[in-house]
Amino acid sequence: MKIIHLSAECYPIAKVGGLADVVGALPKYQNNSDISSQVIMPFYDIKFTKENTFSSVFEAVLTLGEKTYKYRILTLKSKSLDFDIFFVDVPDLIFKEYVYSFDDTERFLAFQIAALDWMLTWEKLPGIIHCHDHHTGLVPFMLQESFKYKAFRKTPNILTIHNAQYQGWFSHDKVNLIPAFNFNNVGLLDWGGTINPLAAAIKCAWRVTTVSPSYMEEMKVSANGLESLLSSESDKCVGILNGIDWKVWNPETDNYIEKTYNEKTIVSGKKANKKQLCDTFNLDINKPLFAFIGRLVGEKGSDLFPEAFKVALQNPNISILLLxxxxxxxxEQLETLKKDFGGQYNAFIGYDEKLSHIIYAGAxxxxxxxxxxxxxxxxxxxxxYGTIPIVRSIGGLKDTVTDISEENGFGICHDNVTVSEITDAIERGASLYENQTKFKKIRTQIMKIDHSWDASAKQYINLYKSIN
Ligand SMILES: Nc1ncnc2c1ncn2[C@@H]1O[C@H](COP(=O)(O)OP(=O)(O)O[C@H]2O[C@H](CO)[C@@H](O)[C@H](O)[C@H]2O)[C@@H](O)[C@H]1O
Structure with missing residues (x-):
């Protein structure tokens, strides 16, 4: 069975966040004797596309409303990935130095239309079309409703929601950009008076998955306006926990870090990596190092960091590092904080894949x-990487981290996102660090927890088989 993943991001080509990690890993772990898993993504003007060479496998013209655009389907000349990948190159729309911006509606619609037009020319249609997030959310609707895609009516499709906060809304004024369909069914595109690609996908996809069981339940109560839709469609929805790519995220083989290590060499390994990190960022290796890596957006609670760090750093025996x-x-607030807490706090404002590995290893x-x-x-x-997580118990965090107060617990959990709960959690971490025997035992224990993709990739395959 051939599985086609459609996504705006895929590691190592284009990564803005976790979507790229998942789409860059899942196909590798799905490819086996009876499954061939491939990715189709947009072709951006970014580092990866500058540094690699591509060949064209298909050329045509797509229609977007009243305009037409030339496009090509490209593939990588080298076989450097563990799965086949194809790129939709629409030079006039998609080939920009960014992944997301103000013009996403036209760009991602062109991407979706070109990908489907190309697949229509295949001798055999794919077994499953697997869409990721709202950027590919109009695909299930078009497969079901657009006249030109009639041949796909029996092709099963799946939507995976990586984040329901973003839904790709656009005005009904642009409805003519979508390939013609029976206008009596325009309601399938609508949610709250606007075209909502994520909502349309939830309505039309054969199955809807999200990336943890808890988030599936939480979305019925809080999903940026889609709660009732997710509740009414719950029969076709399931939460499948993401895995991590052990080929990329493995402290034993990681080329980015100062010293590789495993469960047996964790003490010397973590020490060497922490030393390098502390030397680089002018921090004290003897103090517990608390780190954050991620997008600075409300969802991540990062707006509370300036205040929470100010409070937490009153304890002179801790260090904090942020990427x-x-x-x-x-x-700006996080930059300014450096002046007041030099030697105890530092931040790198920007995106740096290599540094993220160094921090996971050294913190x-x-x-x-x-x-x-x-x-x-x-x-x-x-x-x-043997780094103890301090998390707010929600979504996938709730499903993967157990508090140290519980049997076999290994993390620090808090219930609310407030300055005081964040700082209390940091203090609990500092106390745990003082008990070096317990701290080291937990570090070794967590390195052994298996979150590799094998189990989750199988769950997806079982889902594909159930509808194919
Ligand atoms: N400044 C920076 N420099 C270097 N690396 C950085 C970085 N900022 C973030 N990263 C990296 O980006 C990824 C972030 O992944 P997450 O899953 O935590 O978040 P995201 O919210 O993007 O993903 C959404 O999709 C994923 C995948 O399904 C879900 O896990 C998640 O909950 C959901 O919000 C990690 O690989 C992280 O190391």
């Missing part, structure tokens, strides 16, 4: 006080 970018005001604790966390990959990377 992230996003909200400009938060970025003692990883902070994730998320307001919303569909799955969260960072806590699983942290576990793999």
């Amino acid at each position: 992230g970018s996003g909200n400009k005001e938060t970025e 003692d604790f990883l902070l994730m006080p998320s307001r919303v966390e569909p799955c969260g990959l960072n806590q699983m990377y942290a576990l793999r």
Whole structure:
């Protein structure tokens, strides 16, 4: 069976967040004797596309409303990935230096139309079309409703929601950009008076998955306006926890870090990596190091960091290091904090994949006080690198981290996203660090937790088979 993943991001080509990690890993773990899993994504003007060479496998013209655009389907010349990948190159629309921006409606619609037009020319249609997030959310609708895609009516499709906060809304004025369909069914596109690609996908997809069982339940209560839709469609919805790519996230083989290590060499390994990190960021290796890596947005609770760090750093025996970018005001506040707490606090405002690996390896604790966390990959990377997660119990964080107060607990959990709960959790971490025997025992224990993709990839395959 051939599975086609459609996604705006895929690691290592284009990564803005966790969506890329999942789409860059899941196909690898799905490819086996009877499944061939491939990815189709947009072709952006970014580092990866500059540094690699591509060949064209198909050329045509697509129609977007009243306009037409030339496009090509490209593939990588080298076989450097563990799965086949194809790129939709629409030079006039998609080939930009960014993944997301103000013109997403036209760009991602062109991407979806080109991908479907190309697949229509195949001798054999795919077994499953697997769509990820709202950028590919109009595909299930078009497969079901657009006249030109009639041949796909029996092709099963799946939507995976990585984050229901973003839905791809656009005005009904642009409805003519969508290939013609029976207008009596325009309601399938609508949610709250506007065209909502994520809602349309939830209505039309054969199955809807999200990235953790808890988030599936939480969305029925809080999903940025889609709660009642998710409740009414719940029979076709399921939560499947993400895995992590052990080929990329493995402290034993990680080329980015100072010293590789495993459960047996964790003490010397973590020490060497922490030393390098502390030397680089002018921090004290003897103090517990609390880190954050991620997008600086409300969902991650990062707006509370300036205040929470100010309070937490009153304890002179802790250090904090942050890697992230996003909200400009938060970025500035986090930069300013460096002046008051030099030697105890530092931040790198920006995006740096290599540095993220170095931090997972060198930090003692990883902070994730998320307001919303569909799955969260960072806590699983942290576990793999023997870094203790400090999380707000929500979504996938709730499903993957057990508090140290419970039997076999290994993390620090809090219930609410407030300055005081974040700082209390940091203090609990500092106390745990003082008990070095317990601290080291937990670090070794968490490295052994298996969050590899094998189990989750199988769950997806079972789901595909149930509808194919
Ligand atoms: N400044 C920076 N520099 C370097 N690396 C950085 C970085 N900022 C973030 N990253 C990296 O980006 C990824 C973030 O993944 P997450 O799953 O935590 O979040 P995201 O909210 O993007 O994903 C959404 O989709 C994923 C996948 O389904 C869900 O796990 C998640 O809950 C959902 O919100 C990690 O690999 C992290 O290391």
